[in-house]
Amino acid sequence: MPQPTIPTFADIFAYSLDAWQRSVLFLDIMRQRAEQYEEHTTRTAPHVLDYDAELLLDGRTLARPANYALARIVPPGGVVIDPLKRPFVVVDPRAGHGPGIGGFKADSEIGVAMKAGHPCYFIGFLPEPVPGQTIEDIAHAEAVFLETVIARHPQADGKPCVIGNCQAGWAVMILASLRPELFGPIIIAGTPLSYWAGVRGQYPMRYSGGLLGGSWMTALTGDLGAGIFDGAWLVQNFENQNPANTFWTKQYNLYSKLDTEAERYLGFERWWGGHVRLNAEEMQFIVDELFVGNKLAAGEIRTSDGTAIDLRNIHSPIVVFCSKGDNITPPQQALDWILDLYDSVDEIRAHGQTIVYAIHEKVGHLGIFVSAGVAKKEHDEFASNIDLIDVLPPGLYEAVLEPVSEVAEGSDLIVGEWVMRCEARTLEDIRALGGNDLEDERRFAAAAKVSDINLALYRTYLQPAVRAMVTPRMAEALRRMHPLRLQYEVFGPSNPFVAWIEAAAEHVRDNRKPTAAENPFQALQENMSQQIVDGLETWRRTMERLSEETFRVVYGSPLLQSSLGIDSKSDRRPRKPAKSHLHEALLDARIASLRAEIAAGGLREALARALLFVGQARGGADERGFEAIRRLRRAHPTASQLSLPEFKALLRKQYFILLIDEEAALAAIPKLLPEDIEERRSLFNALRDVLQASGAITGAAAERMERVESLFGLGGETVPFVARLHANARHPD
Template sequence: MPKHSTIPTVPTFADAFAYSLDAWQRSILFLDVMRQRGEQYEKHTAETAPHVLNYEAELVVDGRKLEKPVNYALVRIIPPEGIVVDPLKRPFVVVDPRAGPGIGGFKADSEIGVAMKAGHPCYFIGFLPEPVPGQTIEDIAGAEAIFLETVIARHADADGKPCVVGNCQAGWAVMILAALRPELFGPIIIAGTPLSYWAGVRGQYPMRYSGGLLGGSWLTALTSDLGAGIFDGAWLVQNFENQNPANTLWTKQYNLYSNIDTEGERYLGFERWWGGHVTLNAEEMQFIVDELFVGNKLAAGEIRTSDGTAIDLRNIHSPIVVFCSKGDNITPPPQALDWILDLYDSVDEIRAHGQTIVYAVHDKIGHLGIFVSAGVARKEHDEFASNIDLIDVLPPGLYEAVLEPAREDIEGRDLVAGEWVMRCEARTLDDIHALGGNDIEDERRFATAAKLSEVNLALYRTCLQPAVKAAVTPPMAEAMRRMHPLRLQYEIFGPSNPLMGWIEAAAAHARENRKPAVDDNPFLALQENMSRQIVDGLEAWRRTVEHLSEETFRTVYGAPALQAALGIDRNADRPRKPAKSHLHQALLETRIAALRAGVAEGGLREALARALLFVGKARGGADERGFEAIRRLRRAHPTASQLTLPEFKLLLRKQYFILLIDEEAALSAIPKLLPEDLEERRSGFNALREVLQASGAVTGDAAERLERIERLFGLESAAVPFVARKTARERKTS
């Protein structure tokens, strides 16, 4: 919004006339943008496969032609002129939520854009507005598995499996498939994805109460029945917009009106995607609400496929990158991250399952900005794409991705490709707890709401559903969809409205004779003050409604009588927790025994990997500069470059677990792994030191550990930099 003078001045007739002319011209230009939005909406909805991709694409697999047809498709993104992709780099596959296809490639600075800039081939999984009759969420997962198999076959020589990016609700779909078919995935990036649907902080994030306040999922079934078996996705968008009435009812339009000379193109670009409402089969939406939003069954391992297979997120073998934001009231950090607390009791348990989880928490970006903001794309998504191989080879555990500006004077600046340096720092479950979450009483309240939802849904299906289905015909359902307020707001300003016929010519005349009021016009200041008061009023209304909703939910579903009637055990420590697997424990013990037996197996390569992990452990994480130094060493030494990235990952993981099981035995065995040639040992040690120093001098505990490795290599202490040795000795005497 423009900034206007706050110095009070006495309005003159000239000020009033100038403002009136400016306001009239802005009103005409505003209506013209609304007219263009209506035309854009009609053209977009008339397309067979509408999307907002900023890139050309070629169809690879049409999901409608599969054995179990779905309205999804796999396309290859054609690199624009000037962008060169490396076919040997792992491909990226971007999956958007069932809302507006293409947001992952909405603009040049996007998830697809930064991945191609980093040299990765890119694919996109999109969808058509109308579902194939009878398709289910499980059918879609099966189709996406075929899509990934196709990508893997097309890039058989790539240095790793595809990196799959799941935005918002596509994230949980990707995680479900990865739990069922872990062999198809390289690293997984889930952005703004809810996985723990009940989680939140008291006084914040009220959307999680919606299901309980509406009595559960019976309303979803009713809406689908009123749509003749089709759920209108416009209702999901409506729920989203209801979370911010100030922006929905005023700010978005006022920002366009007050900046009409510069804001039109950006506004139309966003509305092209935002107005692309899609539909879902009743079965699809009911699954989403019952199993996820209200039931919260995914992290608990309570969802089963049609053949009885339990979906357990602990089966995922690939690194998982979770990107969320404190400014996101749709998928706040607890909903994005508390599935980790549901599944695991400690970081050691995460390691025991061989999982690597990296999370990044933005301070303020909103839900949509996580996938469409150019600033986020240039920072977080760019760093994830540039360092996806580093993430892939991280030892199992929990990490936070910390991004720092890549100043010109930092150590190893030539090893950093972009404007930021990414460091993955080790974290514990306490760090996840610190972001906020539910207590046991809150968990019981949500469990009560889920039970009541099951009761109400059964009552609806028994008493009302037959009558509703008999009364609603497909033409009636289509008419109701077209009358949805979100669709009407586009069509009422579109070309089908004869009252809009004069706007285009009037807007052209207004542009030719445009005379905006000067910034210090007192009427502009009055306009801004009125706008702020409207926003403040709507914000006060939002806070009041949210507080009332929360207290109502807590009171109703916290009632002991209701909990007892619905069978909620008030003595349980936690209402639901995924079961531990005795088979996994037995396999783990067998694996530990095998690792103990192989502690002295290998050569210089294994010794260097073990030493790197031992020294790096003292630093509490990994830095992209160290990984880039390893890359360069691999390219410089032919024998090292023979090791592929997956082989390097396996090497690091094996040595990491050997260290984890018995660190002293692992270190004592290093001399047995070394060659007899002293120069070969020295060369290997110098390479190790070069990697460790890529992100700065080796100091403190890390320096002491490096000195110990040097002694195990049988080299003179002079090989260690004097500064590092001095720092280590000072620590001993301090």
């Protein structure tokens, strides 16, 4: 065991000088942060995009005005954009901060999409809402923006891929359920679509609504803001989730690495402190319908004209990116809407939906959007393989990423450092992540009803007095007194006590003498910091346990539940989206139509049917097979005439035909093929090359391949496929 080092006078002096210099420089960075904050808040359209942008459409000029805008991202030098590739549209979350997080760094979502050659657009917002605007007005504006993007790319091979970050994700999903024709694949990153969901002992933010007595506090906050909800309160909620970072680690990390950390710290604070505002009505809708009410997944939200918002109406593939390290939107909140909507994967297929999810092991909430380091591979792969996702047959899949270095075959078909494979999953795979039981669901249902009662009481007895008392000037004064704003303004130029800091910091920089890393006081400093972090973490865990147990005891009371009309003995979940008899009738009609088309078609239908039949045995698809199809399409003029949307429609139709009557569909293949045996052999070889691009065809897939060989009329003339595999294994040369 090493003996402790006895500090010398030189160690004491060096550390004391370094600590004093760092303190002065730390204060100067706080001063710079305050100046940056004031400069940022005076802008008409502040953002933190790392790219030049060209404004295309201002939402305030629309028939239903909203404070949103559509911008085209100008590609930086050296980036080549393919005009035939589908555009990407990134929608930023209006969750208290200003816009730009999706393009905050070169490795962010915008960066990786442009790297893959896609034109990029950005939907952001202004700090001040348009008076009277609603969530529905914003959805209407975003629909106009997507129509504009589609019109600008008439030759693109598919509709825009839309990325919705955090709260922008549910807004995108709402619009996609109302206007499905506007969307290509949808990527929702860190989006809480099922806000009640979670596991015990983790993710306590979902309990906050019930512990505060419901959404009446949201209404009070909006009234104290004279009809404006201050986004700083939303940011405060995020801060409260990690007190160790909020009160200590963030500042200590800057202080301890002051000579190298200042630029990164100021860059992040520029976004984190860009608080925006929402109309009180907008925020009330979000809390009542989504957070406390959790109504989106149950199909209980309706537009002003009575249209039900049903996520099952979405036709585009839905890609869900979440992380176990995200304490804001854990995997359960990102994925359990699937369990709310569907009873089985067959039901997902019956609605023609394709859902792909990816679960990262450790990246935090903001890392999902910024894509710095740990999450970069997911964004790279989604951007470069979005067409593969678009043509997947309906169903539920998990995106699994494997390093190229571990891939033995088809590496020449891979772009980048990872190969993406979409593996078929069932609802049991999502349930295995953990979630609420029936008792938990009843507790949250009780909290939602208590919220409705408290909100009604507030609106009846307190709201008139609060609104009469609060003036716009008073509301502005209250906003400026918010703790998050004060921490910036206290170091601002209006404070005369900070006037000395800039000159003192310049003197320190000219005479900077950092202490050596082996100075014993450095180790003591780190030890003390860790003890502070440990103490704050212990406090956080204690408060989270107390919050969870309080919620469980209060809202789990049988007396409270029965008084609210919740049946505590029922074995049914308190909420479940309605089934549609019309959909079932349309599905029956569609099945009858497909049965009639089993023998219809020709070469393309036969190849697609055979490809799907063999591919089903593998339980998924990866980018190597799709790249092989791409190259095949480019090499054969007749195949290249088929656009990506037409190819997708072809695959889906043949997939459903196989699903309805596999034997009849296979029996029809010989009639769909050309008569010439050499042409058949050439087609079979092309099919085999595509399937082998993802690796050797083995097991059940090999047996299916042999059957396809027979259907092509080649079984009697050549060594059967399985026998050739065994022969190749014995004699690889």
